[in-house]
Amino acid sequence: MNVNEYRAAVARSGLRNIDIADSLGITPAALWAKAKGKREFRVSEVKKLKNLLDLTWKEVNTIFFDV
Numbered sequence: 374m375n376v377n378e379y380r381a382a383v384a385r386s387g388l389r390n391i392d393i394a395d396s397l398g399i400t401p402a403a404l405w406a407k408a409k410g411k412r413e414f415r416v417s418e419v420k421k422l423k424n425l426l427d428l429t430w431k432e433v434n435t436i437f438f439d440v
Contacts, residue, residue, distance in 0.1 A: 374410045374413070374436065375436050375437075375439060376408065376409065379436050380408070382426045383408075386425065390404055390405070
């Protein structure tokens with residue numbers, strides 16, 4: 374996972390981490406662990422984040438899959 378790209382995407386979106394965690398159905402602590410790269414995002418969470426953060430598939434691959 375590219376943590377810096379993830380953080381940049383969140384910053385561009387204007388969403389707060391608490392709102393993102395709520396949308397994903399996880400706690401803010403769980404989101405923090407995933408955003409730091411300590412835990413992995415599930416595929417279903419990546420799909421939701423694509424829409425929430427208005428990401429392209431290229432950005433999704435860069436952020437979450439290091440492609």
